[in-house]
Amino acid sequence: MTGNGPGEQFDLRTLDADATSLTGYEGRFDTVLDSVLYHCLDEEQRRLYATALHRATKPGALLNLLCFSDTTVDGPPAPLRVSAENRRTTLASAGWTVTDLRQSTISVVVSPDLATQFGHTVAVDEKGRTQTPAWAVRAHRREDL
Numbered sequence: 001m002t003g004n005g006p007g008e009q010f011d012l013r014t015l016d017a018d019a020t021s022l023t024g025y026e027g028r029f030d031t032v033l034d035s036v037l038y039h040c041l042d043e044e045q046r047r048l049y050a051t052a053l054h055r056a057t058k059p060g061a062l063l064n065l066l067c068f069s070d071t072t073v074d075g076p077p078a079p080l081r082v083s084a085e086n087r088r089t090t091l092a093s094a095g096w097t098v099t100d101l102r103q104s105t106i107s108v109v110v111s112p113d114l115a116t117q118f119g120h121t122v123a124v125d126e127k128g129r130t131q132t133p134a135w136a137v138r139a140h141r142r143e144d145l
């Protein structure tokens, strides 16, 4: 995505590529939006992913990620829990500095069967969604790698 001021044109792309390699996209992007991918990856894939993002972005790039967290809110725990430390450490080792990390939520559709496994009533909205704890992370690309 490029352009971030009033009147500037945006060039927004979604990629059909393996996020752990991003081969062919070297130095291409100045902003990355990760909508709930990171927590789907295992530890080695997360490291490769963060490294691939560094390779695929330009100097000064910004990374925004939203993933499930290991924190709790008034509802079910997230299914794939990631600690804040995991994010910070994995991103730091791949050349990213976390500049903002805050608690957020992700809307998840839960089946009644799954809800009862949590042993308490799960509050759902009119579309059957519940709010699941998440991290909203902002990181900046370091240039020292």
Ligand SMILES: C[S@@+](CC[C@H](N)C(=O)[O-])C[C@H]1O[C@@H](n2cnc3c(N)ncnc32)[C@H](O)[C@@H]1O
Pocket (backbone or CB within 6 Å): 017, 018, 019, 020, 035, 036, 037, 040
């Ligand atoms: C939880 S879904 C999120 C989908 C979408 N971004 C959203 O916000 O609704 C995670 C997605 O990551 C994809 N995924 C998992 N591993 C991947 C990889 N190594 N490279 C690219 N995509 C991957 C899965 O196929 C799945 O579509």
